[in-house]
Amino acid sequence: MTRPFRSVLYIPASKERALEKAREIAADAIIFDLEDAVAPDEKAQARVTLARFLSEVDYGPRYRIVRINGLDTVWGREDALAFAAHAGVDALLVPKVNAPADLDAVAALAAKVPLWAMMETAAGMLNAAAIAGHARLEGMVMGTNDLAKELGSRFRADRLPMQAGLGLCLLAARAHGRVIVDGVYNAFKDEDGLRAECAQGRDMGFDGKTLIHPAQVDICNAAFAPSEAEVELAKRQIEAFNAAQAQGQGVAVLDGRIVENLHVVTAQAVLAKAQAIRAQAQDIAAQ
Ligand SMILES: CC(C)(COP(=O)(O)OP(=O)(O)OC[C@H]1O[C@@H](n2cnc3c(N)ncnc32)[C@H](O)[C@@H]1OP(=O)(O)O)[C@@H](O)C(=O)NCCC(=O)NCCSC(=O)C[C@H](O)C(=O)O
Numbered sequence: 001m002t003r004p005f006r007s008v009l010y011i012p013a014s015k016e017r018a019l020e021k022a023r024e025i026a027a028d029a030i031i032f033d034l035e036d037a038v039a040p041d042e043k044a045q046a047r048v049t050l051a052r053f054l055s056e057v058d059y060g061p062r063y064r065i066v067r068i069n070g071l072d073t074v075w076g077r078e079d080a081l082a083f084a085a086h087a088g089v090d091a092l093l094v095p096k097v098n099a100p101a102d103l104d105a106v107a108a109l110a111a112k113v114p115l116w117a118m119m120e121t122a123a124g125m126l127n128a129a130a131i132a133g134h135a136r137l138e139g140m141v142m143g144t145n146d147l148a149k150e151l152g153s154r155f156r157a158d159r160l161p162m163q164a165g166l167g168l169c170l171l172a173a174r175a176h177g178r179v180i181v182d183g184v185y186n187a188f189k190d191e192d193g194l195r196a197e198c199a200q201g202r203d204m205g206f207d208g209k210t211l212i213h214p215a216q217v218d219i220c221n222a223a224f225a226p227s228e229a230e231v232e233l234a235k236r237q238i239e240a241f242n243a244a245q246a247q248g249q250g251v252a253v254l255d256g257r258i259v260e261n262l263h264v265v266t267a268q269a270v271l272a273k274a275q276a277i278r279a280q281a282q283d284i285a286a287q
């Protein structure tokens with residue numbers, strides 16, 4: 001997908017003020033959460049509230065994802081049926097996906113809407129390639145809190161215990177051309193910590209990061225957008241390569257480094273992402 005997924009903000013479907021506020025927040029996508037952010041005795045009402053907001057509120061260019069409860073809970077089936085064909089929904093997010101069969105079960109209830117998978121269990125990590133290859137899958141979301149819980153790992157600034165799972169899911173998503181976004185940073189008032197974790201996720205290759213608070217959005221958007229220097233370099237690489245080709249050469253040299261056609265593909269992707277981000281910003285400004 002060429003649309004940006006730099007910032008993907010969770011909003012508990014039970015919080016009306018947050019559902020209203022989302023229209024003012026420059027997140028690229030929203031996960032309207034019926035699962036872990038909603039208390040059991042609020043789940044049924046949250047489903048009704050969310051269906052109303054998604055019918056009545058224009059969330060502009062923000063991609064609208066509904067995280068349903070698992071089909072092994074008393075709420076999951078009704079969640080899937082309520083949002084499967086809702087005009088205000090772009091995708092359904094399935095929690096705790098262990099294997100492609102978990103997506104089959106939701107796909108059987110929701111005929112057309114694209115599916116996303118929460119990658120947050122040990123089994124899910126080991127089956128990441130098969131999950132990413134599911135025909136209905138569009139995107140993957142790392143659930144690093146649940147994953148840490150399952151692994152019994154400690155939270156570390158360098159996320160060393162997470163690296164195997166993050167890497168497996170990234171490989172799987174890229175092998176199948178899926179969107180993939182990183183997990184949340186829980187300390188939502190710690191800007192420096194968030195900046196560092198965004199930089200790590202960006203360096204690894206994630207498209208963006210999931211967030212829990214509006215104050216995290218700007219830092220995340222900046223981290224996952226190509227910088228001005230990256231855009232400038234991409235343009236110069238394309239120019240240098242085109243000039244070399246015009247002279248019958250397959251390789252250019254720019255700033256002491258080689259530029260081959262594979263670098264041109266990356267440079268074109270950088271420019272396409274920058275353009276998609278500009279279009280998203282214009283659409284939000286025009287709202
Ligand atoms: C973390 C929070 C509980 C903090 O809430 P609060 O104390 O109300 O924050 P503020 O007072 O600073 O809020 C300021 C204003 O911003 C609005 N707000 C807050 N959070 C959101 C949000 N997520 N989206 C939209 N708007 C939001 C407040 O309404 C205030 O508005 P105003 O009245 O106009 O000033 C809270 O942020 C929160 O509940 N966050 C979401 C938590 C969540 O969704 N958790 C579940 C997802 S994480 C997860 O499960 C990941 C995965 O599965 C895994 O395993 O890792």
Ligand SMILES: [Mg+2]
Binds near residue numbers: 036118120143145146
């Ligand atoms: Mg989770």
